[in-house]
Amino acid sequence: MSTLFAILFYFATLVFVVGTLYRISVYTRTPAPLKIPTTPAPITTGGVVLRMMREVFLFESLFKANLWTWGLGWLFHASLALVLLRHLRYFTEPVWAWVAFIQPFGMYAGITMVLGVAGLWARRIFVERIRYISTPSDHLMLALFLAIGVSGLAMRFVVHGDVIAVKGFMLGLMNFDLQPLPSSIGLYVHLSLVAVLLMIFPISKLLHAPGLFFSPGRNQADNPRDKRHISGWAKKLESK
Amino acid sequence: MSAKITAPAYRIIPIIPALKPGAMEGSGPYVANDKIQGALGFPGQLVDDWHDQAIAKMGELLGKYRSLAVYMDSCVHCGACSDKCHYFIGTQDPKNMPVARQDLMRSIYRRYFTLPGKIFPKLVGARDLTREVLDEWHNYFHQCSECRRCSVFCPYGIDTAEVTMAAREILDSIGYGQKYDNEIIGKVHKIGNNLGLPGPALKDTLEGLEEDVKEDTGIDVRFPVDVKGAEVLFITPSADFFAEPHIDSLIGYGKVFHATGTSWTLSSMSSEAANFGMFIGNYEQLRKVALRIRQAALELGVKRIVVGECGHAWRVAYSFWNTLTGVGDGADPDDQFAMMLQKQLDHRYKQPMHICEFTWDMIEQGALSFDKEANDKHIITFHDSCNVARGSRMGDYPGGQFDIPRNIVKSVANHFVEMDPSTTHERTFCCGGGGGLLTDDLMDLRVKGALPRMEALKRAADEHGVNFMACICAICKTQFSKVMPYYGFERNMVGGVHQLVSNAIKLGAK
Numbered sequence: 001m002s003t004l005f006a007i008l009f010y011f012a013t014l015v016f017v018v019g020t021l022y023r024i025s026v027y028t029r030t031p032a033p034l035k036i037p038t039t040p041a042p043i044t045t046g047g048v049v050l051r052m053m054r055e056v057f058l059f060e061s062l063f064k065a066n067l068w069t070w071g072l073g074w075l076f077h078a079s080l081a082l083v084l085l086r087h088l089r090y091f092t093e094p095v096w097a098w099v100a101f102i103q104p105f106g107m108y109a110g111i112t113m114v115l116g117v118a119g120l121w122a123r124r125i126f127v128e129r130i131r132y133i134s135t136p137s138d139h140l141m142l143a144l145f146l147a148i149g150v151s152g153l154a155m156r157f158v159v160h161g162d163v164i165a166v167k168g169f170m171l172g173l174m175n176f177d178l179q180p181l182p183s184s185i186g187l188y189v190h191l192s193l194v195a196v197l198l199m200i201f202p203i204s205k206l207l208h209a210p211g212l213f214f215s216p217g218r219n220q221a222d223n224p225r226d227k228r229h230i231s232g233w234a235k236k237l238e239s240k
Numbered sequence: 241m242s243a244k245i246t247a248p249a250y251r252i253i254p255i256i257p258a259l260k261p262g263a264m265e266g267s268g269p270y271v272a273n274d275k276i277q278g279a280l281g282f283p284g285q286l287v288d289d290w291h292d293q294a295i296a297k298m299g300e301l302l303g304k305y306r307s308l309a310v311y312m313d314s315c316v317h318c319g320a321c322s323d324k325c326h327y328f329i330g331t332q333d334p335k336n337m338p339v340a341r342q343d344l345m346r347s348i349y350r351r352y353f354t355l356p357g358k359i360f361p362k363l364v365g366a367r368d369l370t371r372e373v374l375d376e377w378h379n380y381f382h383q384c385s386e387c388r389r390c391s392v393f394c395p396y397g398i399d400t401a402e403v404t405m406a407a408r409e410i411l412d413s414i415g416y417g418q419k420y421d422n423e424i425i426g427k428v429h430k431i432g433n434n435l436g437l438p439g440p441a442l443k444d445t446l447e448g449l450e451e452d453v454k455e456d457t458g459i460d461v462r463f464p465v466d467v468k469g470a471e472v473l474f475i476t477p478s479a480d481f482f483a484e485p486h487i488d489s490l491i492g493y494g495k496v497f498h499a500t501g502t503s504w505t506l507s508s509m510s511s512e513a514a515n516f517g518m519f520i521g522n523y524e525q526l527r528k529v530a531l532r533i534r535q536a537a538l539e540l541g542v543k544r545i546v547v548g549e550c551g552h553a554w555r556v557a558y559s560f561w562n563t564l565t566g567v568g569d570g571a572d573p574d575d576q577f578a579m580m581l582q583k584q585l586d587h588r589y590k591q592p593m594h595i596c597e598f599t600w601d602m603i604e605q606g607a608l609s610f611d612k613e614a615n616d617k618h619i620i621t622f623h624d625s626c627n628v629a630r631g632s633r634m635g636d637y638p639g640g641q642f643d644i645p646r647n648i649v650k651s652v653a654n655h656f657v658e659m660d661p662s663t664t665h666e667r668t669f670c671c672g673g674g675g676g677l678l679t680d681d682l683m684d685l686r687v688k689g690a691l692p693r694m695e696a697l698k699r700a701a702d703e704h705g706v707n708f709m710a711c712i713c714a715i716c717k718t719q720f721s722k723v724m725p726y727y728g729f730e731r732n733m734v735g736g737v738h739q740l741v742s743n744a745i746k747l748g749a750k
Contacts, residue, residue, distance in 0.1 A: 023313070026309060027306060027309060027310055030302070030303060030304070030305065030306040030309045031304065031305075031306060032305070032306040032307060033304065033305065033523060033563070034523075034559065034560055034563060035559045035560070035563065036307060036399065036402070036559070036631070038388060038391045038392055038397055038399065038630055038631075038666075039629070039630055039631060039632060039633055039638065039641070039666070040633065040638035040639040040641070040642075040666060041633075041638060042638065043637070043638060047638075055395065055397075059395055061320070061392065061393055061394055061395050061397065062318070062320050062393070062395040064392065064393055064667075065320035065321070065324070065393035065394075065395075066319070066320055066393075069318055069319065069320055073318065073395075123319075124317075127319065128258065128259055129256070129259065129319055129322040129323065129334070129337060130317070130318075130319040130322065132259060132334050132337075132340070133317050133319060133322065133334075133337065133339050133340055133343065134317055135317070135363070135364055135365035136362065136363050136364075136365075137356070137363050137364045137365070138316075138317050140363075200356075203354060203355050203356055204356065204364075205313070205314070205315065205316045205317070207313040207314060208313075208314040208315070208316050208395075208396055211310045211313055211314030211396055212314065212395070212396045212397075214306060214310045215307075215310055215311070215314070215396050215397040215398070216306055216307045216310075216397075217307070217391050217394075217397030217398070217399045218396070218397035222633055222638060224558060224559045224560070224562050224563070224568065225558065225562060225568045225569060225590055225591060225592070226568075226569055226570050227562075227569070227570035228562045228563065228566065228568060228569075228570055228571040228572070228575065228578050229562065229563050230563050230575075230578075233304060234523065234527075234563065237523075237524070237527065238577040
């Protein structure tokens with residue numbers, strides 16, 4: 001079983017890294033021929049960085065749109081971020097001081113993450129408009145996060161796993177020195193689902209994470225009168 | 241069709257409407273005939289291998305526009321945009337929710353360009369491109385006015401206008417264009433303006449206008465055409481030359497130029513600010529229409545280019561002209577195409593400049609004086625035009641496009657009231673006729689799409705006695721004067737900012 005999971009994780013990580021880098025390279029290569037920031041937009045690059053940070057950390061636009069979606073969405077994402085950071089302890093030896101510091105918060109974040117997902121799912125089921133636009137994959141995505149969260153919490157609060165051994169396995173993976181994975185159904189479920197998440201990342205709507213940084217509506221400075229903006233294929237029209 | 245068009249009821253509380261699937265299913269615009277299509281170099285009718293050509297075109301656009309590539313991938317169906325579109329609010333058709341409109345194309349994108357869509361189409365909402373899908377596209381991508389209101393609220397900035405433009409571009413490329421837009425673009429190529437008003441007729445109209453103003457004010461306000469060596473080339477929507485209430489703003493521009501002693505000229509060859517090339521999302525058409533302005537500027541040797549009251553035209557001018565034609569600043573020194581024009585222009589001034597920026601500059605410098613009481617019969621509110629609000633700027637700071645027109649109104653009139661802030665500034669609602677939909681065959685849609693703006697106006701009228709809605713867009717002016725009677729308003733309640741300027745300006749005072 002340890003070998004199986006080792007192979008799974010190597011494969012999932014490869015798919016995640018190569019797939020996501022490929023999508024990012026597509027976005028990078030594709031030109032933006034016209035200036036289309038949603039105005040009012042920042043005039044300078046510094047302003048664009050600030051706007052982007054407000055979007056990434058505070059979900060500014062979503063806040064303007066709908067407080068429920070914003071609240072639940074922000075709760076989910078902020079919790080997920082804390083949970084991910086907390087999990088760094090399984091990949092570092094010695095554990096960094098700040099990672100040790102956030103351990104208790106990360107634990108609660110696991111709970112708020114599940115609550116956030118549940119709330120978002122309720123919205124998807126009970127709000128007529130959101131139900132109309134939902135595809136089966138939208139529901140499955142939430143189910144996936146919910147299952148990852150619940151299986152993780154179960155190992156923490158219900159059936160305690162051998163975290164030392166799990167850490168040994170993860171460090172082993174990173175050093176290409178295979179260590180045994182403790183045999184536990186909860187752990188198998190948790191890790192399998194995480195591997196699934198990694199693998200579908202580059203081919204699903206999870207691409208919204210890198211996508212935001214490449215959105216011309218948000219990442220362009222509002223300076224078209226001051227600086228001529230022209231893409232390669234558009235420039236060729238001028239020599240005709 | 242027009243007999244049964246009625247305005248939807250005002251919502252007592254503006255709650256989000258319930259869905260009425262299929263409400264606007266058969267409400268699309270007329271299809272362009274082969275003559276109209278041919279004039280733009282598009283196939284005359286639906287080509288035989290439309291399926292393969294459409295997919296190929298989509299692939300091409302995905303490679304040419306980062307916006308499309310990113311926007312197709314990034315939507316998470318969060319629903320933030322779902323209640324933001326005026327056409328959804330007015331029609332309740334779920335396919336008029338921005339996300340659902342995008343999904344009409346995203347479903348095809350997933351099927352032909354993504355792995356999950358190729359393997360498990362049902363799972364990810366992917367579907368084959370069929371003839372029914374094409375009809376659906378033609379219908380619903382002509383129920384979007386490309387106003388970008390949804391993009392304000394999207395956490396990833398996904399702009400449905402970009403998707404609509406791409407869809408229309410694909411439809412045109414397989415011979416399934418829209419009559420109204422493509423016919424108008426053909427007229428610009430042939431004659432120089434959307435109306436098909438030839439040079440001599442334009443000159444006649446303007447001479448008549450000079451006589452009218454003389455009769456009215458006793459002063460010789462000129463409306464010059466094709467004057468070589470004039471300082472300012474003025475580009476305005478051709479509706480300003482004869483439509484009501486547009487012409488009253490044209491008189492206002494003329495008076496401002498007169499009072500400030502500015503030498504200016506119109507161009508008979510390039511007598512159109514509007515650029516419907518943007519509406520159909522076709523870069524070549526957009527560019528070709530815009531190049532007439534470059535040509536006029538070079539031929540007339542002007543130092544400045546100023547643009548009249550028109551929403552999408554200002555977006556094209558402000559955001560795209562520098563890219564398309566070199567009207568602007570900051571080209572590379574070895575960029576010969578742009579430098580040729582940029583060397584000629586006077587860069588102490590913004591290039592191009594909006595007429596509101598021009599007038600406000602003059603007011604700030606004390607070059608204009610007004611008799612504000614002349615507008616006392618009006619209690620005025622201001623409708624932010626979508627393309628100005630969310631696709632451009634005026635002045636030196638973000639949001640100047642909101643302040644400058646309001647500053648002008650407050651300088652020329654005593655009574656100004658804002659509408660509900662959830663319907664103004666960046667959150668403004670489209671008039672319901674933008675984006676190439678200002679055609680009689682879409683009148684039902686136009687009336688319904690005006691609902692959110694009419695609701696806000698109604699409240700302002702009931703609470704503050706507002707009786708005049710100023711705006712700075714030719715399409716808004718035409719659309720409102722047409723649909724306002726459906727909502728029980730007088731059609732002359734709408735007018736331009738420079739119409740108010742015209743009422744109050746003191747000529748010969750300084």
